[in-house]
Amino acid sequence: MENAVVSDFVHRTLEALDRAVGPHAPEEREAIMNRRAVLQQAAALVSILWPEDLTAARVAAVLTSERATRRAINDLLERIGAYGVRAGEDLYILLSGVPFDANKPEGRVLSFFADQYLHPKYGGRLRARGFALSRELMLLPSEGNVGIQDSRRASTGGNRMKGVAPVVVPSRRSKQVILVCKRETFRHTDIVQVLRESIGEWTGLRPDQVDEGLIYDDLLSAMDEVLDKATLVRFIHDIFRRKPTVNSPNVMKQMASALSMTKVRGKDGETLIDLSLDLQEPALAAQ
């Protein structure tokens, strides 16, 4: 059903784009066609998540300026990022159809997107096509992706050299907790149970040995490390927003949700919270 929604949406989008592209000069037309591929992917992704949300006309409208295009893409990515993407394969199929140039803003946006949301098993294939995947192993930290870590370390090291914004670097456990929360958003799994199993895995305990207090402490530490004070206050405000009474699993779910919605990248793609998990940083930095 999702595929039907996507293909219908893309079809309608392309029609609108063709109309928009029609009267332009050849070079302008080429530029628009390049952007169109990117927008097509973004629009298709949005249509998976919100089938009725973005109209083809709106996509066509944003094609009239480079800046507006980028803003539109960023806007889409931000919203998709806030909710998480469910299907790695769908995303791979969509991304793999894009003419890709890592030196263009659109290329960087797509790389960012793939880094954040794509299942690692598709990463190698995309990288072979020139995608500058730097953070893909963030998605599923328990699956080995050793070969990819070098390029990532090099790129974040470069960003850090510029010293633009202070990057929050949570503890390793908090990074793991945040990644699990982000990964499980909208999967309809019981996040408390998923965390129980994950914490068991990280600590070598059996899931039944991981009690609620341990999960709660880990969630709280993660919140303490990455959320600002205003967000903490808003969190307390919202505890009873949906229910007149809550129990600790409810509160833990809300904490997980707050963590899953935490932005890890700023508007310009800069890292706000470093969730990378590799341990060989000094060694790699020296290379």
Added chain:
Amino acid sequence: MIVPSEMSKRIILACKREVFSGKDILEVLRGNIAEWTALNPEQVTDRNIYDLTVDAIGEVLDRTALTRFLHDIVLLQTPITPTDLIKQMASALILTRVRDESGEILIDLGIGA
């Protein structure tokens, strides 16, 4: 020096004033908020009190204290109601220092103004 909003000052003062009175802090706050807003006490809902008290702790507690507050939530017997948390917040406000060791004002509650 922290200068809380007028409503937060009043809530903090009410909490500190009533700490040893044995009165139900929820009803004390309800009465006070009603008085300050010219409402009848029964028009002030638990949710109103909750929101105003959260504002107060947000204005005067630091991050560490806020985190500690969240940590204490799980120690409460479940299920947790807004009333439970209002009481918890009131204790946090009561225990908040407004002057340091040398008598310097840390939080301006408008005392003596």
